[in-house]
Amino acid sequence: MRVLFTPFPAKAHVYNMTPLIWAMRNAGHEVRIAIQPNPAEPDALSSAGLSARSVGNPLDWEQRTEEGGGEYTDEELALIAEFPIAQTDGERITAEYAEVIFDIWAPLCEAMAGADVTADLVEFAREWKPDLVVWDALVYAGPVAAKACGAAHARLLMGSDHFGRMRRALEEQQRDPMRDWLTGKLGEFGLEFDEDVVLGQLTIDAMPACTRYETDAKTLPVRFTPYNGPSESPKWLRDKPTKPRVCVTVGLSSRENDIPNKDDGFDAAELFEAVRGLDIEVIATLRAVEAPENVRLVDFVPLNELLPSCAVVVHHGGTGTIGNAVVHGVPQLVIPASSWGEATAAHELEKAGAALTLQPEEFSAQALRERLVRLLEDKSFVDGAAAVRREMLSRPTFNDIILDLEKLAASR
Incomplete structure (x- = not known):
């Protein structure tokens, strides 16, 4: 089958995805990688023996955050400090808390995979027609492209599933900033929102069991495979x-x-x-x-x-x-x-x-x-x-x- 991987353009994220990419290649599947170019870290993929299709403009984080609304005022920064996604007190995570979290994170997710990245990725996916898209949990261009070409899609976590636990806290009548943002993003390609765009049709989780939360995502636990990039042991x-x-x-x-x-x-x-x-x-x-x-x-x-x-x-x-x-x-x-x-x-x-x-x-x-x-x-x-x-x-x-x-x- 054809498998498309969409990592976030940073070494830590590429390295997190590399063992699965190689497992898929070793199983005989045809693999493509689509990634936004990052001038600061150009060799993350090539150093792993991989090549990729560039999508979108080169990453400029300052510009991205400004365009995505991620450049916060002092008042908004205070709100972020008051509502951390890494909240350790479970009793504080109410529907209202989750709503604020997605108010904060929807624009950041847009900054991490903006309109240019999404448009290029959708075009490539419709052209290459993958059977499966495996997307970095912060690259929401991935599930959009999967829906656009009719592929199945799986989300690869890069930490504990905080989006999953926050989605579980939302109530049906609550305002949903994540749904509102993704509805607009999908609508540009004639697509409709469904919940698996947020959490994936399958979630691959290599974090320790003690760090996992109750979510509505269909989760597949997997053993963490160390990959630290090319290096020489001293x-x-x-x-x-x-x-x-x-x-x-x-x-x-x-x-x-x-x-x-x-x-x-x-x-x-x-x-x-x-x-x-x-x-x-x-x-x-x-x-x-x-x-x-x-x-x-x-x-x-x-x-x-x-x-x-x-x-x-x-x-x-x-x-x-x-x-x-x-x-x-x-x-x-x-x-x-x-x-x-x-x-x-x-x-x-x-x-x-x-x-x-x-x-x-x-x-x-x-x-x-x-x-x-x-x-x-x-x-x-x-x-x-x-x-x-x-x-x-x-x-x-x-x-x-x-x-x-x-x-x-x-x-x-």
Whole structure:
């Protein structure tokens, strides 16, 4: 069959989709990838041995947010802070709360796949006629193109399914900003809205079970497959560490930005003060000039190679880092960023006994040191991480779910 993939044009999102792309190709299916060009990250696909069809104009995030209405006023920013999509208090998620969430996120989704991207993708889909479209959960040009060419479509999550849990909270009589936005987007191509445009006909979820929420989406759990891009394993990584090793990473997306020593809750000076004098080895993917003797600064090292030797990983809560840590059973210290639900994932991992969290507003050398020492000394976190790992490894792999996707395409 013919399968069209539509990733968001950023390395972290491309890498999240790459294992499924290769599983589909290895199963003998004809695959095409359509992606908006991103001048800042032009090699994400080619480095994975993949080629793509460009759709839409080159990504200019500042222009996109202005066109999509995503450039917020101070009052709107205050509203976003009051209504985070990563709300950890389930009792607060009412129909009214969900309505505000979609008021916030509909214009952002438009910014991430605007009219030019959608028009080009629809044209290509109608020309190539895929049987199945697999779309990044933030690229809503994907399901529009699928409906336009009559293909089945599946949504690939890049984190916890917050849209799904917010859709579940909406009541029938509520105003629905997501439906209103997508109705207009679909109407440009003579199409009508239905709910599977929001949540997919099938949702593929590689997040740990403890981070999953009750939704109305038909969800297919899958094992997270680490893919960290092309890299060379450094020679020092071949030697077994002589003391507990701690990985500190701000994630792929943050590293691609030119942030020398601070991102969200991470401050290099505070971090170095926290670990100074501890009998540990710290591997940190931070750009800094000076560090204590027990800190090794590296520009990049593949997590899939590094984490098996680590006792703890300190990170921002990104999907790729969580997935790598879970697969290797490594306890986590999460200082959650605010991109997409990192706070809720951290909260649920902590409840599962596999992690501790440190909110960015609480970040200090002392707070970081206390949590890090606790993770290193309290072996219950090793047990908690092992339990989360067992659940993850019990799931089907991307190779195993190809039959489910073939059935979905055949039923369209």
